Amino acid sequence: MDTLFVTGGAGFIGSALIRLLVAESGWRVVNIDKLTYAGNLESLTDVADDPRYVFSRSDICDRTALDVLFQTHRPVGVIHLAAESHVDRSIHGPGDFIETNIKGTYTLLEAARAYWSMLEAKDKPAFRFHHVSTDEVFGSLGESGLFVESSSYQPNSPYSASKAASDHLVRAWHHTYGLPTVITNCSNNYGPCQFPEKLVPLMIHNAVSEKPLPIYGKGDNVRDWLYVDDHARALRLVFEKGISGETYNIGGHNEKTNLEVVDALCSLLDELKPRRDGRSYRDQKVGVADRPGHDKRYAIDATKIERELGWTPTESFESGLKKTVGWYLDNPDWVAHVVSGEYRQWMDRNYGDRA
Ligand code: NAD
Numbered sequence: 001m002d003t004l005f006v007t008g009g010a011g012f013i014g015s016a017l018i019r020l021l022v023a024e025s026g027w028r029v030v031n032i033d034k035l036t037y038a039g040n041l042e043s044l045t046d047v048a049d050d051p052r053y054v055f056s057r058s059d060i061c062d063r064t065a066l067d068v069l070f071q072t073h074r075p076v077g078v079i080h081l082a083a084e085s086h087v088d089r090s091i092h093g094p095g096d097f098i099e100t101n102i103k104g105t106y107t108l109l110e111a112a113r114a115y116w117s118m119l120e121a122k123d124k125p126a127f128r129f130h131h132v133s134t135d136e137v138f139g140s141l142g143e144s145g146l147f148v149e150s151s152s153y154q155p156n157s158p159y160s161a162s163k164a165a166s167d168h169l170v171r172a173w174h175h176t177y178g179l180p181t182v183i184t185n186c187s188n189n190y191g192p193c194q195f196p197e198k199l200v201p202l203m204i205h206n207a208v209s210e211k212p213l214p215i216y217g218k219g220d221n222v223r224d225w226l227y228v229d230d231h232a233r234a235l236r237l238v239f240e241k242g243i244s245g246e247t248y249n250i251g252g253h254n255e256k257t258n259l260e261v262v263d264a265l266c267s268l269l270d271e272l273k274p275r276r277d278g279r280s281y282r283d284q285k286v287g288v289a290d291r292p293g294h295d296k297r298y299a300i301d302a303t304k305i306e307r308e309l310g311w312t313p314t315e316s317f318e319s320g321l322k323k324t325v326g327w328y329l330d331n332p333d334w335v336a337h338v339v340s341g342e343y344r345q346w347m348d349r350n351y352g353d354r355a
């Protein structure tokens, strides 16, 4: 049974990927996650007892811990998702983004390279270091155009700059040392188990908690939305079939303004959990100060992954959003635990600082 490492597997996308890999593939998965505020093992209860799943509470900045993990588990590759991921947090405090996204990726690359360089020659080409990145590294689009793999890098926020830096490191480790790498750049994800600081879960949580729905600026910024399980399928495909040294864009063909997203969420909530006073959740929308340096529009051209690897998204925006709202309404405990910090105490009791 071959092993792969998933870093950041207790986060939103990583947990969706691990649930998919354990349910649908034969991989043995080692989840390497530090369990920051954004990591929640409650997203992995479905797989927690599976013999093909292993959890290690480890920091990707800890080279010693990584060396032990590589030697112990001898993986055929790594899918690297561990990161600080929220733009607003990066504006208020960029330090953790530099540490984890840049230094952490560097440390992981070096640990992977040390392990890979000792593999037998016949095993080296099959190894993959798959770096999971964002379309935000390409900067902001105007009214028209799409990001392609060859779009120039123009990151605007501390978050996207730190992800761009990590992409460049991965590219350099491939070209300089020959480490077999692939990079994926994906658009905005939504779905179950997303920490309620990002647009979709924050709006659902605030709506049902009778709090305001804060719209930055005019609400006319555009994002290209992808359902998280479609992203997870794409990641598996690129890890298993992607060509070393290549990058692949992943996107959902779902460009929406933020107001369109919030209105769609309010309509679903009006239907599924009507307000007690009979009014629409739309009444809770409030305009707030714009995010500094707010990128206007992101949109992905996913032709390459569709043509070369046969991936297409299966979920429409309407069907994906309905599933998402349904999941949050059905799982108030998950949200309550992450918001209150209760889950962190549970994790500390159960996992402490064990690697
Ligand atoms: P997330 O914030 O939900 O999860 C990040 C995970 O990484 C958490 O479990 C956290 O505990 C872990 N982590 C953070 N620092 C760590 C460290 N030093 N060592 C080990 N683990 C650490 O993020 P997400 O939304 O699931 O995003 C995953 C990846 O996908 C990120 O690299 C992000 O840049 C990228 N991405 C996200 C989106 C999106 O819309 N969410 C879109 C494109 C790309």
Ligand code: TYD
Pocket (backbone or CB within 6 Å): 086, 087, 088, 188, 197, 198, 199, 200, 202, 214, 215, 216, 219, 221, 222, 223, 258, 291
């Ligand atoms: P977010 O989910 O933070 O993702 P990103 O900044 O990585 O695209 O934000 C998505 C969009 O929603 C972005 O244009 C900012 C906007 N937004 C709001 O208008 N209000 C909010 O409370 C949040 C969190 C985001």
